Each structure stands twice: as structure tokens, then as C-alpha cells.
Amino acid sequence: MRIEIPREFDRLGAVRIYGLQKIYELDAGPGPEAPGSDDAIVRSLPADALYGVQREMAIVVPVRSERLKLIEGVLVGIPNSCLVIVVSNSPREPIDRFFLEQESIANFCRFTHKQVVIVHQKDPAIGAAFAAGGYPELLDDTGCVRNGKAEGMMIGTVLARMMGRRYVGFVDSDNYFPGAVNEYVREYAAGFLINGGAHTLVRISWHSKPKIVEQSLYFAKWGRSSRHCNHALNRLLSHHTGFETEIVKTGNAGEHALTLDLAMSIRYATGYAVEPFHYIDLLEQYGGVFPTEHGDMRHLIRICQIESRNPHFHENKGEDHIADMIRGSLSTVYHSRLCPPSLQQEIDAELRQSGLLKEGETLQPVHTYPSLERLDLAKFTAIAQEVVERRVGAPGSPA
Amino acid sequence: MRIEIPREFDRLGAVRIYGLQKIYELDAGPGPEAPGSDDAIVRSLPADALYGVQREMAIVVPVRSERLKLIEGVLVGIPNSCLVIVVSNSPREPIDRFFLEQESIANFCRFTHKQVVIVHQKDPAIGAAFAAGGYPELLDDTGCVRNGKAEGMMIGTVLARMMGRRYVGFVDSDNYFPGAVNEYVREYAAGFLINGGAHTLVRISWHSKPKIVEQSLYFAKWGRSSRHCNHALNRLLSHHTGFETEIVKTGNAGEHALTLDLAMSIRYATGYAVEPFHYIDLLEQYGGVFPTEHGDMRHLIRICQIESRNPHFHENKGEDHIADMIRGSLSTVYHSRLCPPSLQQEIDAELRQSGLLKEGETLQPVHTYPSLERLDLAKFTAIAQEVVERRVGAPGSPA
Numbered sequence: 001m002r003i004e005i006p007r008e009f010d011r012l013g014a015v016r017i018y019g020l021q022k023i024y025e026l027d028a029g030p031g032p033e034a035p036g037s038d039d040a041i042v043r044s045l046p047a048d049a050l051y052g053v054q055r056e057m058a059i060v061v062p063v064r065s066e067r068l069k070l071i072e073g074v075l076v077g078i079p080n081s082c083l084v085i086v087v088s089n090s091p092r093e094p095i096d097r098f099f100l101e102q103e104s105i106a107n108f109c110r111f112t113h114k115q116v117v118i119v120h121q122k123d124p125a126i127g128a129a130f131a132a133g134g135y136p137e138l139l140d141d142t143g144c145v146r147n148g149k150a151e152g153m154m155i156g157t158v159l160a161r162m163m164g165r166r167y168v169g170f171v172d173s174d175n176y177f178p179g180a181v182n183e184y185v186r187e188y189a190a191g192f193l194i195n196g197g198a199h200t201l202v203r204i205s206w207h208s209k210p211k212i213v214e215q216s217l218y219f220a221k222w223g224r225s226s227r228h229c230n231h232a233l234n235r236l237l238s239h240h241t242g243f244e245t246e247i248v249k250t251g252n253a254g255e256h257a258l259t260l261d262l263a264m265s266i267r268y269a270t271g272y273a274v275e276p277f278h279y280i281d282l283l284e285q286y287g288g289v290f291p292t293e294h295g296d297m298r299h300l301i302r303i304c305q306i307e308s309r310n311p312h313f314h315e316n317k318g319e320d321h322i323a324d325m326i327r328g329s330l331s332t333v334y335h336s337r338l339c340p341p342s343l344q345q346e347i348d349a350e351l352r353q354s355g356l357l358k359e360g361e362t363l364q365p366v367h368t369y370p371s372l373e374r375l376d377l378a379k380f381t382a383i384a385q386e387v388v389e390r391r392v393g394a395p396g397s398p399a
Numbered sequence: 400m401r402i403e404i405p406r407e408f409d410r411l412g413a414v415r416i417y418g419l420q421k422i423y424e425l426d427a428g429p430g431p432e433a434p435g436s437d438d439a440i441v442r443s444l445p446a447d448a449l450y451g452v453q454r455e456m457a458i459v460v461p462v463r464s465e466r467l468k469l470i471e472g473v474l475v476g477i478p479n480s481c482l483v484i485v486v487s488n489s490p491r492e493p494i495d496r497f498f499l500e501q502e503s504i505a506n507f508c509r510f511t512h513k514q515v516v517i518v519h520q521k522d523p524a525i526g527a528a529f530a531a532g533g534y535p536e537l538l539d540d541t542g543c544v545r546n547g548k549a550e551g552m553m554i555g556t557v558l559a560r561m562m563g564r565r566y567v568g569f570v571d572s573d574n575y576f577p578g579a580v581n582e583y584v585r586e587y588a589a590g591f592l593i594n595g596g597a598h599t600l601v602r603i604s605w606h607s608k609p610k611i612v613e614q615s616l617y618f619a620k621w622g623r624s625s626r627h628c629n630h631a632l633n634r635l636l637s638h639h640t641g642f643e644t645e646i647v648k649t650g651n652a653g654e655h656a657l658t659l660d661l662a663m664s665i666r667y668a669t670g671y672a673v674e675p676f677h678y679i680d681l682l683e684q685y686g687g688v689f690p691t692e693h694g695d696m697r698h699l700i701r702i703c704q705i706e707s708r709n710p711h712f713h714e715n716k717g718e719d720h721i722a723d724m725i726r727g728s729l730s731t732v733y734h735s736r737l738c739p740p741s742l743q744q745e746i747d748a749e750l751r752q753s754g755l756l757k758e759g760e761t762l763q764p765v766h767t768y769p770s771l772e773r774l775d776l777a778k779f780t781a782i783a784q785e786v787v788e789r790r791v792g793a794p795g796s797p798a
Binding site: 002004023024025026027028029030041042044047048051073076077079080081108111112113114176177178179180182183210212216217219309310311313316 | 401403422423424425426427428429440441443446447450472475476478479480507510511512513575576577578579581582609611615616618708709710712715
């Protein structure tokens with residue numbers, strides 16, 4: 001992989017947000033180049049180094065009633081070096097879709113020797129493990145993990161930690177292009193290679209998203225939701241740095257990866273707010289704006305933004321989805337302790353103007369979960385281990 | 400890359416056509432797996448082995464007035480290990496599009512240290528080189544190479560031979576997905592790795608081709624043209640083997656690669672017939688049906704067909720394009736010395752029924768070029784070397 005060095009960064013306290021990095025080659029070759037052939041602008045990351053990172057990486061794939069063909073395509077795209085953790089919240093009645101997923105993935109793993117762990121979000125053992133670990137916030141009245149993609153991502157994160165991985169990345173299960181999935185994972189590895197450090201967040205900005213416009217395809221660069229979300233985050237940042245900026249391009253990047261140290265220390269929002277809330281939480285904790293209640297400021301938090309080369313081509317989720325995304329992501333900014341009244345007014349006006357907030361409605365705060373640091377991993381593991389041992393695809397295990 | 404072993408093959412004389420092979424993983428990891436983990440059904444091809452093949456491979460990209468963004472995307476997808484040969488037939492007036500292409504590619508190579516040779520199909524030096532090499536068939540009245548994609552591919556093939564490569568592969572310049580281009584090139588390498596030998600042809604069957612149907616996307620498996628072309632080739636094969644078959648799935652596969660020994664020995668058809676004519680020519684020369692005038696039957700000709708995993712997403716060329724493709728590909732079968740009268744009647748009826756052949760029209764034979772074996776490579780090189788030395792992107796060369 002050949003990737004541009006970031007041209008700039010914006011800093012707030014211990015948080016550095018790097019400018020978008022462009023990809024020049026998906027595959028720059030196997031090993032180091034001749035000395036001097038690398039230059040200061042673009043770096044070649046040899047395949048061997050990327051494999052090294054991938055071996056320490058878990059890729060979490062949240063699934064909910066996705067078509068099996070799509071899930072298989074996503075697995076085809078994830079490099080074999082990574083551990084895959086599928087967290088399914090598919091219904092088990094009237095048809096047991098989770099069973100079908102397990103069977104299909106087990107069959108796939110039989111041919112590929114891929115390491116895949118598949119768990120159900122509502123598995124009582126997973127719920128019991130969170131309870132035993134002292135993290136009941138994630139559970140509903142029945143003792144199972146709550147519904148939601150963010151909650152599934154949190155399960156995946158803790159399992160990745162339990163299984164000793166250093167990095168965790170997320171890939172959606174509704175992607176039509178295995179080649180794009182493959183690119184995202186390579187870019188996660190590239191981000192960690194370039195930035196090093198224990199507290200790095202890598203976020204992907206899609207090159208484009210093909211849309212059907214008047215019977216032909218149009219390669220849109222920014223979705224409506226991204227535009228709103230990035231603008232609000234940039235305005236927030238500008239307010240505190242005193243310099244207007246457009247640095248944030250990945251406010252609601254579903255494709256992102258974190259070092260596990262970072263993933264275990266941040267707070268999580270539910271629903272569509274999960275991704276933009278990463279920015280908010282890091283700025284609140286490490287921005288140095290609230291000196292008495294911040295995180296460990298000796299950490300250097302790096303947010304690395306990479307522009308993928310493949311268009312992003314996923315299932316169409318419809319207009320409601322977009323409206324919810326916009327409200328969810330703007331709510332994280334609006335209700336942040338960092339948000340000045342002027343920006344709150346601006347967000348409010350914008351939502352009303354575009355009809356996303358009706359007369360008499362107010363923007364609801366999003367629900368958040370505390371950091372996973374408070375989870376006792378040993379106690380969690382004592383129970384969850386059994387679920388993981390039912391995993392499919394490990395070499396030699398009966399599928 | 401992890402790939403299925405072919406389940407079957409059909410043979411005619413020295414030609415073996417292998418059944419379609421499925422891809423299980425785009426990236427199976429860097430090196431050999433633990434012994435015993437590979438099984439008889441699916442083979443893991445380590446990245447190192449694929450790089451080894453790619454270093455001996457040239458990828459030819461025929462270009463004609465393509466948008467620069469698309470060309471750049473294709474270059475992003477081609478692995479750095481390969482030599483790239485861009486053969487452009489873009490107009491030089493009123494805007495010198497070839498100049499823009501050169502400039503844009505030179506700029507790209509400055510960042511990537513990619514080895515790219517770019518030539519213009521109408522470069523008088525290229526024409527003169529073919530004349531000097533004793534291959535005037537390719538030239539028009541002005542002494543330049545004729546128009547046509549097949550002719551551009553032949554230039555690319557000879558340049559690849561001149562530059563000492565062992566394999567040559569073709570990639571279209573209008574592909575929207577760098578990830579798909581990357582996959583094709585890896586699959587070419589996989590095909591050569593699996594089959595070895597000096598006379599191997601690797602052809603890609605697209606996983607699917609997204610189409611806009613009633614404002615949403617439909618992932619079509621077979622285009623109309625592929626269906627007609629594969630059916631005719633299978634009927635031809637069945638006639639001679641005595642067994643009905645559906646083995647041919649890649650009759651007009653634009654994505655294909657050949658060993659240079661094979662590429663230099665076959666005949667070429669013009670226009671849309673170039674790809675299906677590979678089958679026809681190989682069956683005519685090596686099928687053993689015409690014992691007195693065949694090629695060297697000690698050669699074992701292997702045709703390897705691989706099903707790519709990414710959908711194929713290219714510029715829409717319109718209905719005329721499809722009609723021409725169908726006529727061109729069926730003409731290669733119809734006018735083959737191998738084609739029995741019954742199949743000729745069938746093809747004729749099919750074309751008339753679907754309106755592709757009007758009352759009074761007959762299916763015209765396609766123009767073909769003799770094998771490039773008769774080209775004196777030393778004499779060709781003496782002139783063409785100068786064109787290649789103007790190449791862009793070679794490390795250290797002024798771009």
C-alpha cells in the first residue's frame with residue numbers, strides 16, 4: 001500500500017486530528033524499496049509490515065438479518081491474517097437466521113482455515129459475562145445485551161481484548177465489494193503502522209458512493225449526513241482552537257479501527273451516534289478543556305483519516321435512516337459539554353430548516369455507555385470463554 | 400489468495416479447458432501455511448508466490464478517451480510489482496488528450512515509483528517498428544498501426560515481450576473499482592502459479608455486473624453477449640468431443656492474461672471478436688482436428704477460468720455495443736473451420752430471431768491477424784526501444 005503522509009493536523013489538548021490521507025497504490029509490493037526511493041510526501045508500506053499489524057488485529061462484523069451471500073463476500077475480503085469476530089443480532093424465530101449464519105460461515109471456514117468467532121448478541125452467556133465483569137449498563141431486563149449495532153460493536157471489542165488482540169476494526173456486513181472490505185482492513189493496518197502509539201483511531205472516508213440519478217450512476221462524494229456531521233464537528237473544534245478548520249472528514253465513518261487500549265478507554269454512544277461520539281468523547285476527555293476531569297493527558301491521541309480508493313457500495317437503507325443519522329450525529333455535538341450556545345443555536349436552526357426537527361420537538365441527547373475500563377476482564381473471560389470456544393473456523397476444530 | 404482447484408476439464412487435442420474456479424479469499428496471508436492445512440479442494444496461494452509471478456508480468460491497459468480519473472484508479476489497483484503498458488489511441492486534436500494522459504500518468508508515477516510505459520497507438524515509430532520487423536499486416540496506408548482495441552493489445556503484447564516479461568495481462572481502463580482491477584491481476588498470477596507451463600491462458604468470469612433495474616440495483620450474472628458467446632463455443636466443443644458441455648464461461652472475457660509464449664503464437668481477431676477468437680484459434684491450432692496443419696501438438700495448452708469476487712463495474716457502452724459484441728463473437732464460431740453446418744444454421748437462426756441480423760444480411764467474417772511469431776523481434780526492438788525509453792515512471796527517470 002502506498003499512502004500520502006498527512007499534510008497537516010489540528011490539535012486540541014492531547015488530541016491530534018490528522019488531515020485526510022490519499023491512497024496511491026493498493027499494493028506497493030512485498031518488501032522495502034531501494035533506499036531513497038521513498039520520499040517525504042508518500043510512503044510505501046510493504047505487504048510484510050501490513051501483515052504484521054493484521055496478525056494482531058480483530059475485525060468485528062456486526063450482522064443483522066443480512067443476506068448470507070453478502071456476509072460471505074465480506075469474509076472473502078478480510079485478509080486471512082486477521083481474527084474475525086461476527087456479532088449477530090439476527091432473529092432466531094420464526095426462522096433461526098443465526099443458525100443459518102453459523103452454518104454458512106462454518107462451511108466457508110472449512111475451505112479457508114479462517115479464524116472466525118461468531119456470537120449472538122443475545123447469547124445469555126455473553127450477558128452473564130458482562131454482569132459478572134461489573135458492567136450491567138449494557139444489559140436489558142432479561143440480562144441479555146441490549147439491541148443495537150453499537151452494543152454489538154462493544155461485545156466485539158471486549159472479545160478482541162479477551163483474545164489478546166492489539167487492534168480492533170469494524171466492517172459492515174452489507175458491503176457488495178469484497179475488494180473494498182479488503183482495502184479498508186489494509187488501510188486500518190496502514191494507519192497503525194504510520195502512527196504507532198497505543199492510542200490511535202483510524203477512520204475511513206469513502207472515495208465516493210455510487211447513486212442512481214436519472215437511470216445512470218453518479219459518484220457522490222459526500223452524503224447529506226456526512227456533510228452535516230463533519231461541519232458540526234469542525235465548528236466545535238474551531239470554537240476551541242480559535243482557527244476555522246475543515247480537518248474532520250470522517251465524522252460518521254462506519255469504517256474505523258482503534259487500538260484496543262483506546263477502544264477500552266472511550267465511552268460509547270448508542271445508535272447512529274456511535275461513530276461521531278468517538279470525536280466528542282476524545283475531545284471531552286483529552287482536549288484539555290475541562291482540566292479537573294480529563295483523561296490521562298500523557299496519552300497522545302492520534303486520529304488518522306484515510307480516503308479509500310474504492311467506491312462504497314452497500315445496501316440502500318432509505319431516507320429514514322439518513323434522517324436518524326443526521327439527528328443522532330448532531331445530537332452528540334449539541335449535547336456535548338464542549339458545545340457553545342452559538343453552535344447549539346446553529347444546529348437547532350439547521351435541523352428545523354431541513355424539516356428534521358418539527359415544531360415543539362427538541363434534539364434528544366443520545367444514550368451513552370461508560371468506558372469499558374471498568375469491566376473486570378478476568379471475570380468476563382471466565383464466563384465468555386465458553387462462548388468463544390464454540391467458535392467456528394479455528395484450524396482443527398470440528399466445524 | 401485462496402482458490403478452488405478446478406473440478407473438471409474438457410479436452411480437445413492438446414487443449415485443456417478447466418472448469419470455473421471460485422475464489423475463497425482475496426488475501427490468504429504472506430507465506431506458506433502449516434503443513435496439512437491445505438487440502439485437496441482449495442489451495443492457498445501465499446502473497447510471496449503471487450508477487451514472484453507479478454514481477455514477471457506486464458499489464459496492458461488500452462485507453463481511448465477515458466476520463467483521467469478512471470485511468471488513475473486503474474493504475475492505483477495494479478500492484479506495484481507489475482510493469483504497466485498503457486497503449487492509448489486517444490485523439491490528439493483539437494485537444495491533445497494523449498498529452499493530458501501522459502502528464503497525468505507521469506504525475507502519478509512521481510508519487511508511486513510505478514513502472515509505466517505509455518505509447519500512442521499511432522506513434523509512427525511503433526508503426527515503423529512493425530514494418531521493420533516484417534509484420535506489415537497491422538499497419539494502415541500511412542504506416543501507422545490500425546485503429547482498434549485488439550491492435551492496441553497486440554502492441555502491448557509485443558512491448559511486453561521486448562521488455563523481457565513472461566506473462567501479459569489485460570485490464571480495461573474504464574473500471575470504477577481499483578479493488579476489482581487489483582483482484583484481476585492477482586487472479587492472473589494465481590492462474591499462472593497453479594497451472595505453470597509455457598502455454599497458459601487465464602480468463603476471468605465476472606462475479607456479477609450491477610445494473611440499474613427500476614431505480615435499484617440488480618446484480619446480473621450473465622450479460623446477453625456472454626450467454627450467446629459461451630453457448631456457441633460450448634456447442635462447437637461438444638460437436639467435436641461428442642459430449643455436451645457447459646465448460647466455457649469466459650467466451651468474451653476482456654479480463655485475461657497469457658504467457659508470452661502463447662500470446663506470441665496465436666492469431667488475433669479484430670474488434671469485439673478478439674477474446675472469443677482466442678478459443679477458436681487455440682482449438683483450430685491445437686485441437687488436433689486438422690492433423691496436417693496444426694500447431695506443435697507437444698505443447699499443452701491450458702485455459703484456466705477464474706470467477707472474480709468483486710462485481711464488475713464499468714462505463715456503460717450502450718446497446719449498439721452489445722449487438723456488435725454478439726455478432727462479432729458469434730462470427731468467430733460461425734466462420735471457424737471447426738464449425739459444423741448444423742451449428743452455423745443454429746447461430747444464423749438465433750441472430751435473425753433476435754433481430755441482430757436483418758433480412759438479406761449475412762454474418763461477416765471477422766478480420767484476423769497472423770501469429771506474432773513471424774515478427775522479427777530484434778528488428779522491431781531496434782526501432783521501438785526509443786519509444787520505450789521515453790517511458791514515464793521508471794525510477795530515476797525525469798518524468
